[in-house]
Amino acid sequence: MFADLLRRLVAPEPEQLPDPDARLALTALLVRIARSDGDYAETEVDRIDRILARRYGLSPFEAAYLRGQAETLEEEAPDTVRFTRAIKDAVPYDDRSAVVEALWAVVLADGVRDDEEDALIRLVANLLGINDRDSALARQRVEAGIPTAR
Structure with a gap:
């Protein structure tokens, strides 16, 4: 399952991913960022699960299951540059923008x-095509606790 998704992501011209695959790839990015400091804290795991539940309308069990799959995918995914560029080519802009937040x-x-x-x-x-200004605005919304439309 993951091998097929990774193969499609790193194809020379990736096609837009179906929703379940896009969810998995984008969740793997959340896992990668949480693991980047070498401390995959329980608060980060909980935050990922809550993001998934809210964003995709999942139950806590379904969110934890998706995160578990994404943890495996993240371990198998290529370097961040290739992985993220592939997602950019395969996922619509609005989804990528919401992922930065x-x-x-x-x-x-x-x-x-x-x-x-x-x-x-x-x-x-x-790499997702989100400029520094928009990323900073996303950070400020998170710090202020302002909910997004997504």
Whole structure:
């Protein structure tokens, strides 16, 4: 299952992913950002589950299951640059923009902004086609607790 998704993501011209695959790929990015500082904290896991439940209308069990699949995919996925560029080509802009906000929510979940997390979110946002200004605005919305439309 993951091999097929990864193969489609890194194809020379990836096609738009069906919703379940896009969910999985985008969730793997959330997991990658949470793991980037070497401390995959329970608060980050909880935040990912809540993001998934709200964003996709999942039960807590379904959100945890999707996160578990994404943890496996994240381990098998290529380097962040190739993985994120592939997602950019296969996922609509609105979904990518909302993911940057979700990434900030995960980074800020444990109350600590590590240099590794900041560097990775800046790289990922850029590779997803989200500029620094929009990423900063997303971070500010998360810090202020302002809910998004998604």
